[in-house]
Amino acid sequence: MVETLLTPNECHQQSPLLFWTIIAVGSRKYSENPTLIILLGPKVSKLAKLALFAQEPVLLTIQAFLLLCSWPMPFEALSNDITPVLAGAVLQLATTIGLHVSGVGQEFARTKVNQDLTYRMARGRLWAACVVVSQSRVITVNGTPPLVIPDTYGDDSQELSTFMTPSFQFQKKVSEYLSMTILYIQNHALYRPADELDLALSPIIHSATDRLVQLESDAPERIDRFHAMSARLHLLSFHLFKHRSAIEDSTLLVMYELACRTIELAMELDSELSMAEYGPMYITKFLHSAVITILRVGRAAVAQQLDLERGQRNYFAVINYHKRHAVRPDDAFARFSIILTQLWTSRKVFQYSNGLVDSLRVRSKARLGMSMVYDCFWWWRQEFGGQSNVYGDHHGDENSNHILDDFAPSLDSDQLDLVDLNLTPIPDLQWPVFDKFFTENWPSLDLDMSI
Known part of the structure; x- marks a missing residue:
């Protein structure tokens, strides 16, 4: 660079x-x-x-x-x-x-x-x-x-x-294509009335993701495949803006499979290149979409059609990746490992006031393809941060999953280098972690800038 x-x-x-x-x-x-x-x-x-x-x-x-x-x-x-x-x-x-x-x-x-x-x-x-x-x-x-x-x-x-290099040309092409598609979705589909959203949104997503599949097959390097897969998953997440009845089960299965493959590829690259320790931040941000896809789809009615053990294994891998990516024990990525852990073990996340669990509903479109991630952390704030529901007391979708009384997520210590779950939640949060945390007490700096 x-x-x-x-x-x-x-x-x-x-x-x-x-x-x-x-x-x-x-x-x-x-x-x-x-x-x-x-x-x-x-x-x-x-x-x-x-x-x-x-x-x-x-x-x-x-x-x-x-x-x-x-x-x-x-x-x-x-x-x-x-x-x-x-x-x-x-x-x-x-x-x-x-x-x-x-x-x-x-x-x-x-x-x-x-x-x-x-x-x-x-x-x-x-x-x-x-x-x-x-x-x-x-x-x-x-x-x-x-x-x-x-x-x-x-x-x-x-x-x-x-x-x-061919790799850099490929990444530029994927980046520009993803950006233009997001803008097209925002301008032509995203804010259509609910009864028109599926008709406007689905063809755009299908066309764009098909193109990314073609691009992925031409990827010069495995890291380029990761970028193409992450871009595809990012666009597929727009499906969650639709009513549950308009989201095909096959789409959810594709999202879950792609999320698992994306994480598995990242972990392969990490084992060879130590990406968690030395890789750029945006790799970790791309993994947010994958891990939240596993969390959401894994708690939907299609869960019985999924390889849940595979999803759990990949979810835990991302938690540990965050811990290794963190530079300080109190920085945002160290805290993300705690947040992801608490979301996984929560029995209240995605549960609405009428008792229904609607993990596929995204309550705001404001963050575009990252909305499903930001919405998840608002769920976390409600349960663990002492925050009220900023979206109002709306009911869950009657077409969504019922209360999952038998859902008891486990934490396998062989797979997860677990953080301390007995931490006292800190109130007055700034999304998605903490507003101010220790940095005000960092040493004063009077560095000699000469060599």
Whole structure:
């Protein structure tokens, strides 16, 4: 991602933000000094805020922001996560200097720009990184509308192949296709009346997911397959906005199977690449959709048609993945492992006031394809965070599952490196974890920024 060949001293001189971002990202799992990331995190975040309004060096600033979007500084709640802001800033900064236009950006410069081919290729690679990281890996998994910016590079042009690997080209294609499909769903189907929603929504989902199946078969690498599968599952989740009677059982079975396959592929990659420890954050965010799909579909009436043991095994794998991905014992991903555990063992989640358990109903569409995830954490807040039901006391769908009195989820200690379930829930929550947690007591930073 980082194109600079500068020496450390040169990098620090030209962009202290990029220099300290590289150091901080490298220190996330630095066992010889685990306090380093705690010291550097706030300083890097402060430098990032200052860089938003700096005129130069924009190219180095964009690279630093992309690194921070992929490996952010530790945060204790998603309300403190600055990656969505950085992702939007990346696209704005990139278009301001003309990265979306093939070439060297002469039309966006005040002086003559060197026409060097290496510089031209570096700009193209950086733009592709902006698209992939900002659109699908941050904005989409945040549940906000993607920012789709047309560029002049095309999909399969010879120019792309000169500076992008087949894997990166593939991920750019999947990212752009997912983003455009989400916007099309939002504009043409999502807010139709309930009796028209299925007719408007289903053809779009079917067409888009069929295309992603084709793309998946052409994936150059297994990590590319993971991205295509995650994109497909993201689009399939829009089915849960429909009335239960309009959701075919076959669709739910496909979602469950795809969620399991996505997690299993991620765990294979993790065993080879230690992705939980060193992989980017958005891998973990993609897994949220998969694990919540298993939770929801596994508690629906189709449960008897599912391989529930397989689903449980994958659900537990994601819990343990979160624990290993966490940088601090109190950061958001460590807390996610607790939340996912409590959701799994809960007997009240998805249970409405009329006694029905409706795990397939998503109470809000505001978070687009991530709504089923956000809605789950609102269920968690109601039961474990002392929060009231913000959606009102509506009844469950009469076509949904009945009370599952015999449902007793188990926790197999051989599969799950279990967190402490006897923790006292902390009130006054900020979705989905905690509003403020320890960071106000972090050490003051007077770091010597010289080398």
